[in-house]
Amino acid sequence: MTSSAPRSSDVSGTLTPSGTTPAAPFTVRHAVIDLMRRFGMTSVFANPGSTELPLFRDFPADFRYVLGLQEAVVVGMADGYAQATGNAAFVNLHSAAGLGNAMGNIFTAFRNRTPLVITAGQQARSILPFDPFLASTQATELPKPYVKWSIEPARAEDVPLAIARAYHVAMQEPRGPVLVSIPVDDWDRPAEPVPARVVSTVTRPEPQVLEQIGAALDASERPALVVGGAVDRAGAWDAVVRLAERHNARVYVAPMSGRCGFPEDHRLFAGFLPAMREKIVDQLAGHDLIFVVGAPAFTYHVEGAGPHVPQGAALCQLIDDPGVAAWTPVGIAAVGNIRLGVTDLLARPAPRTRPLPEPRAPRPRAEPSPRMSVAFALQTLAEVRDAADIVVEEAPSSRPALQAYLPITRSGTFYTMDSGGLGYGMPAAVGVALAKPGTRVIAVIGDGSSMYSIQALYSAVQLDVPITFVILNNSRYAALQEFAPEFGFADTDPVQGTDLPGLDFVSLAAGMGCQGERVSDANRLHEVLRAALRSPKPRLVEVVVA
Template sequence: MPTTRRIAHEFLERHGLTTIFGNPGSNELPFLAELPDTFRYVLGLHEGAVIGMADGYAQATGRPVLVNLHAAAGSGNAMGALTNAVYSRTPLLITAGQQVRSAIGLEAMLANVEPTQLMRPLVGWAGEPACAADVPRSLAQALFEAQLQRRPTYLSVPYDDWTVELDADAATVLDRKVRLGRNPADAELTGLVDALAGARNPVLVLGGDIDAAGLFERSVHLAEHLDLPVWVAPSPHRLPFPNRHRLFRGVLPAGIAAVSEALAGHDLILVLGAPVFRYHQHLPGAYLPAGARLVQVTDDAAAAARAPMGDALVADPAPVMAALLDRIPARGAACQAYLPAPDPVTATETVHPEQVFAALRETQPEDTCYVVESTSTNSAWWRQMDLRRPASYFWPAAGGLGFGLPATVGVGLAWPDRPVVGVIGDGAANYGITALWTAAHYRIPVTFVILRNGVYGALRWFTELLGTTDVPGTEIAGLDFAALAAGYGVPATAVTGLEELRAQLKSTAGGPRLIQVDTAATAPE
């Protein structure tokens, strides 16, 4: 009879979860034993980096990914990074080893006490099988819940379960499939078409889910077809629309009053694939400008339910966009679609971030994918970059530091034939620094650009916003990321001037490389 482990491995293989990101402990070894040759194990040196790599890989591939963590301690180490995966709606199947069943109640060393509660409320589902025979079914539920909810799930498995022989009933999960369809009713589509047709000055607001769903090019077609200005919802984890397009108006600010001010004058606000809205700075005011109606279309039922204003249609945005293209006559006029970037702002004593981003725009291929974690430079980023391709931009969806370096590794692993560049602030880089070892060990061809300004720039900005300018802990001078990278096996260069930076960016390498560039401190807008 097959063992629990054999059934589990076959189930994972049938569903394409053959790349495992992990950092194993003793409880996980029985699951990893006898792993088929068709599987690939990607080792990370810290669980936060493991989650970040898996998050980037899953977003790039568009498929669920298996993560294997160690009991309670390893799971706890991963929770900071897990917040980003939650808000990017990444379907991670997280498994963790548990002590043998007879030792759990004794709280023996490495027992995971109340494992179903440990990762909540971050995960959408958490479980521990009642017995060895329930492991295959529980594993299947963890995967299907992750797919249906588009949210990480968590399964704790006692390690003595993996070698138990099971009867034929336990293998019935191997042939299971679970699907979700959310096509809107015709009456809903007709109402939305009528609302757009009757609006005096409508506007589109697009969220990161549009890019994640493969609708980037359709969003361009829709905006041009209707000749509508396009904003991107606050704090996007993906870019759903080209940022140099003539209809692009920018990324909405993350404050209530600021969003209302940006959307003033529009009578219909159509939001596709985004919450409404994910605010950050506490800037109270009216949720919407006077006279405006908001309609949200999202397949995220929780986001629709918690919104404080507007009407929501819980549906797949794809058929909604198709219906708008089909049922509303074209309004757009043929004209130049893309606008040039402005001249970059310069700094007197060092390189300004705008100059760095202009150099990236001018030296890197048009299909480069950027993983960005430099909060204090976001306004400079959008002023200078020219991103016209799907899946060109990834950002930590919850603002949890430590996403950038690991996610760059994960995206690079998923797309070895596409240029991948991580643009990371010196503050954020420390939280995922061990990802450099994985990049070096697997020779992943990515470029890390570390912006070194010696401060937590976004935090400095908040001290001004909150009137707390006398607080400690905002300076981080003296970090040498070129030396750190070399220690992890990644070739690295530290540059201080623009021409030196451009020369480095034009060069190529067969594996990972890191460029540290000293920049002027800036603040987000």
């Protein structure tokens, strides 16, 4: 009987002839890195934790680790980056505590329809039955309902396929964040490469429904368009402008829209709708057809009553989210990609010519005053910025002034949060700047909002991105004080917990390596802002306002 040469087992479980060097095993980590490279997710937004460390061993030279000092900052940066690139961003968080810290901005990413592939470290599989330190007891349940999909794969070798599926789910409209929980010992297990695939991410709206909307538009005497953030997300800005011009329709921005969908200096632009039912109806009065494009119809902030649209007006909607279409209270709703839907409407025969509606009344100029107004501050910023500069906003009480005095006129130059949750704006500005190298980003942030994620200043400095952080300091949570009368407060009643005395943002910025300047004199604001906007480095301008 003959015998073969003795064999020994290498770490991947394959047998090699004795005395030879075993081939390096192909592991879960290798398969995931390969997938990330193919999906264009080579920037990893993260805050390090023990159960994630194996992913970063021998970190690839063509990858970039983007450090956030707190998990909300990590997700906010990834959100801005994903929105500005149009591709899903890869986020790596620690187990339950890290994911919990990030939940506010995960909620915002869900409302923003931002594609994020979020991986969270988990304890080793062998000790999970013993409720170990740092384990996430129900990892897939923790982020629900604010992720589109979540999984902790049953086997280590299933992790790469789970991440591939997560990417495709995140990218399919309506886009959004997903979660994959990965036990720490999975990364070095043997795995197979994931085959390349092509998966569609958009759907075309049903032609018969678009035909009904097109016919209603053609028959209308006084149509209005209401545009939302999905217009810009879908790359439909120019198509929507052509549609409005074809019908000579006034164009309004939907309540609480996180992106701009129409040039605010256009002859047909009619302003912004509030998040209150009765006020929406009042503002749209006189129109016989309201066509909502890329937005819910409508987002409300307070309880209201009465009709959702003016008496005698019909409502049509084009939206990429079937869930939103399902709760729209009246009218016709087409579901699918906004750009494809508007393109199909433009392919119809040209309608009859309508007269142009009356233009918007011009806003009076804001004048300097001893205690600078927000309106004057934003008017000055508008005068010194370039139209191509990108504005990231999180100043809720200043939003009406921003809408009046800082017009957005180009696609892809405005971002804010659809959720209303604070802590998004400062890190999102860093993510947008990373996605758009060489482009000036201006973060307009309230003093209260900034304190939710002030650590983003550190990331901006370390990444050396050209951001001007404009902090509007009114020493209070002004939005809450102004909203209090809706809940029965008299004008003179104090609103507990809303005063913010003593914050020094220039000192806070200096502590993280960011140069800053405080301005309270209206006559100096122009020169200070101009100098900050010319700097290739991150700069902070604290503007003391009434």
